[in-house]
Structure formats: C-alpha cells, structure tokens
Amino acid sequence: MRREWRWLPPLVAALLGACAGQPAEESAARKAVSPVDETAMLPVLGYLQLLQRLSPPELARERKVLTMVRQTPSTHVRQAMLLAQSRGTADLARAIALLDGVLKTNAPESVSLHPLARALAQQYQERLKLEQEKQKLEFQNEKLTQQLKDSQRRGDEIQEKLDAMANIEHSIPLRSKLGGKPAASPR
Numbered sequence: 742m743r744r745e746w747r748w749l750p751p752l753v754a755a756l757l758g759a760c761a762g763q764p765a766e767e768s769a770a771r772k773a774v775s776p777v778d779e780t781a782m783l784p785v786l787g788y789l790q791l792l793q794r795l796s797p798p799e800l801a802r803e804r805k806v807l808t809m810v811r812q813t814p815s816t817h818v819r820q821a822m823l824l825a826q827s828r829g830t831a832d833l834a835r836a837i838a839l840l841d842g843v844l845k846t847n848a849p850e851s852v853s854l855h856p857l858a859r860a861l862a863q864q865y866q867e868r869l870k871l872e873q874e875k876q877k878l879e880f881q882n883e884k885l886t887q888q889l890k891d892s893q894r895r896g897d898e899i900q901e902k903l904d905a906m907a908n909i910e911h912s913i914p915l916r917s918k919l920g921g922k923p924a925a926s927p928r
Contacts, residue, residue, distance in 0.1 A: 778849075778853040779853070779856075781815070781850065781853035781854060782853065782854060782856070782857045784815075785815060785818050785819060785822075785854065785857060786857070788819050788822065789822050792822055792823060792826055793826075795826075800823065800826055800827075803823060804820075804823055807819060807820050807823060808820075813850060814843045814846060814848065814850050814851035814854050814858075815850065815854060817839045817840070817842060817843050818839070818840065818843055818854055818857065818858055818861070820836075820839055821835075821836035821837075821839040821840045821843075821858075821861060821865070822836070822861065824836035824839070825861070825865055825868070828872070830869060830872050830873060830876070833865050833868055833869045833872065834869060836861075836865050837862055837865050837866055837869065840858045840859075840861055840862040840865070841862065843855070843858045844858050844859060844862065
C-alpha cells in the first residue's frame with residue numbers, strides 16, 4: 742500500500758512550487774502594464790466620426806493641419822485614421838506603421854491609446870490584405886480579358902480562312918467521276 746502513495750509527496754511539492762511562483766509573476770505583469778485611461782480614447786473616436794463625414798478637399802486640409810501640430814501618440818492615431826480614409830494601399834501601410842509606433846511606446850498617453858490603436862491596426866491590416874488581393878484579382882482579370890480578346894481574334898482569323906477555303910471550293914467546277922469533264926451547272 743505504501744508504494745501506491747510514493748508519487749504523492751513529489752506531486753504536492755510540485756504543486757506548491759507552482760503556486761508559490763504565480764503571485765510573483767502576476768505582480769511583475771501588473772507592474773509592467775500601466776493603467777489604461779479609457780477616456781483618452783473618446784476624443785480620438787469622435788475624430789474618427791468627424792473624418793467619415795468630411796469631403797476629399799476637407800480631408801486634404803485636415804492632413805495639412807495634422808502635420809503642423811505637435812506630434813503625440815494621439816496625433817499619430819489621428820493621422821493613421823486620416824490616412825485610412827483614402828483607399829490606397831500605400832496610405833494604409835503608412836497608417837499601420839503609425840499605429841505600430843504608438844503600440845511600441847510605453848508612455849502613459851500612448852498606453853491609454855493601445856486598445857484603440859491595436860483594434861485599428863488589425864482592421865487596417867485586414868483592409869490592406871483585401872486591397873492587395875483585389876489588385877491581384879484585377880490584374881488576373883485584365884490578363885484573362887486580354888487572353889479572351891486574343892482568342893477571339895484568332896478564332897475570327899481561322900473563320901475567315903475557313904470561309905475563304907469554302908469560297909474556293911465552291912468556285913471550282915465539279916468534275917464527273919467517269920469522264921473527268923466538268924459537270925454542267927444546274928439551271
């Protein structure tokens with residue numbers, strides 16, 4: 742009976758050791774993560790709603806304004822949102838780069854924007870992938886369209902040759918099988 746319980750003390754020691762290490766790890770993780778000020782995201786979210794209502798000239802004007810103001814994590818997130826309003830892949834890539842810069846910074850203002858920056862970066866990366874896939878499909882479509890036009894052109898050329906051969910065949914007088922003389926044309 743004692744042999745069956747020999748595994749119990751090492752198991753208890755391992756469990757106690759694991760439990761003893763957890764509070765230290767959790768407290769270190771808590772110290773590494775700064776508190777998030779969720780109210781810091783509200784003005785930036787309001788700015789996003791404003792951008793969605795602006796016309797292209799107003800967006801261009803806003804882009805100039807943002808380049809002239811002091812560059813902060815909040816400004817970088819706003820610039821990323823502004824860049825994402827255009828549908829170009831280059832602007833989306835620049836927006837993602839700005840958001841990545843905000844996510845790499847541990848300043849308190851930046852940390853408060855991390856949840857929003859992370860969500861926007863994921864959305865923009867997905868849009869970028871879709872835009873690149875769209876461009877790839879458009880290229881393939883153009884290629885297939887050109888191949889179709891080439892095939893139709895070759896088909897038309899072959900049909901013209903067949904028609905010309907049929908005309909030649911109809912213009913040759915028929916010869917009788919016996920005499921080899923041309924048969925009289927029917928009237």
